[in-house]
Amino acid sequence: MIATVFRNDDLPPAERFEAWREMSDQASVPMEIRCDHKDDFRAAARTVVLDAVDVCYTSIPSVRAYRTPRHIRRSDPELYHLRLNVSGETELSQADRETRIGVRQFALFNTSRPYQGANTQGRVDAAVVRFPRALLPFPEARVDELAARRLDGREGIGALLADFLTRFVKDADSYPASDAPRLGTALFDLVTALLAHELEAESSVAPESRQRALNLHVRAFIQRHLGDPELSPAAVAAAHHISLRYLYRLFEPQEHTVAAWIRAQRLERCRADLADPAQRATAIQTIATRWGFTHPADFSRAFRTAYGVPPRDYRRATLSASACEQG
Template structure:
């Protein structure tokens, strides 16, 4: 924690209360002339010793958030255009041998490592390592600030041979389809809102991220045989849940169709959900009800009939929907909508 001790003068906020452990840095809390040095110190502590260069060093607007998830860390940062260097000298100073998988929410980037150069746009994943020199140039493009997200994983935790993983260093990996999309989606949702999570959730979330990252890399180099069985099962469960959530409005969404889409038997599908003390049908129904509940609170949908909202999320019969909604929330859909929209109007006029 030496870096954190050195950062106390830079008004770093470390949230250790009831919610997830989260470290937050905002350069706007500091005088303009101190911002770049504070950013450099914070980034060193949160990631690894690095060298930074920027045309905005005299006044460097930046934010950084670090989430500690057991053995895995995740951080997101926003800043103007910036060059980031990891030199042989810095590696000698400190190297915990970590992989980083990063992507951009705004801007574009170029990464050089192991004699390779790759450019990435938003939601394109790229892997790099801390025990080799690298050069990253991040450009905010048409935005005032670029926004990056990265997962940091100790090298020893990845169960893949180094020769296989090295094939993916400084290679573009899609974050829009397949497992890559699952990983980007999960990370994006987590950084958007950490309030639902408790500190006790952190190791579990770290395991989920590690599973997805490992499965993604194994898939990219056709090395699935190296995946531990637990990782395979957890990743399959995540893929199935994502598949279901994308198709909640389809009437033909059934256990048999879900199992067929994932090349497993319906009995295997049921076993996966039994581990969570749920049936497949019960989980689908709860997800559909939650989508309906959300839409009923949306002022933009106040004129949409309740039965239309229900049908949109897979409830073909209004009476069945009303019974299921009342059983889940203790109130009729009509009364729930009236109360929610009335409260929204009251808050707007306060």
């Protein structure tokens, strides 16, 4: 995945703040930056473009930022910014509203309106999703009701979006450029779902977008509950208040059925643990039980079908190969 990176730590300490200030002033959404400790201002930004959406990850010390009417007249790309704090706290204000967000909390901003932000308690790492206002299926006036309000990223669709962003920022280099449109669609579906939930306007979202967001939500739920032996298609459907038939329909375009995907994910977790030298003393059945397999014979048969060898043989061969490589 192609990324645009800005760092100032290779500059002399006295020049670092000015370099960041100039970069911020010349951006497509220019802002004024103020800081009380300009003598050694270490900051970094990394931006990945995903078709019509982009994600900017920033790591910035204590600072204040202002987007004024003058900045808006200079450049107004008519975007929304949805900010997720990965670490630290940020004070934010827009449209006569003020809020403070912490870790795994979101805040939304309209770039066509003045706003302010401040990291006053030290360094803050944040992921900012930037997207055209025109892409949203809601009236701008309604979306602006959410500006500078704290949105939760610890439960429900907010947690799924926070997980997606955190994982994407960590693994962006591992994705090929050809994945950008699909990742952008998935990300924007989650953003739209979060805003629709906050606005109680789910019916305004296109059915295919709702379906894609629900599919991601279902898969994340399954991943979190693989160790539960009671996890089944019926349990997944009940947890999401949908019919079993609709759950099956969600998985129709996929390679696996719901039950097959649950089994495949469990087997892959078991395979990874069996190949882990740090777990060589852990009994195979303990690993199988950890990931939801309650019957040893069923696990052994399923593992052999998936990987061509019994679990014990796979572990022996994999750990021996690992030992040879290290030796």
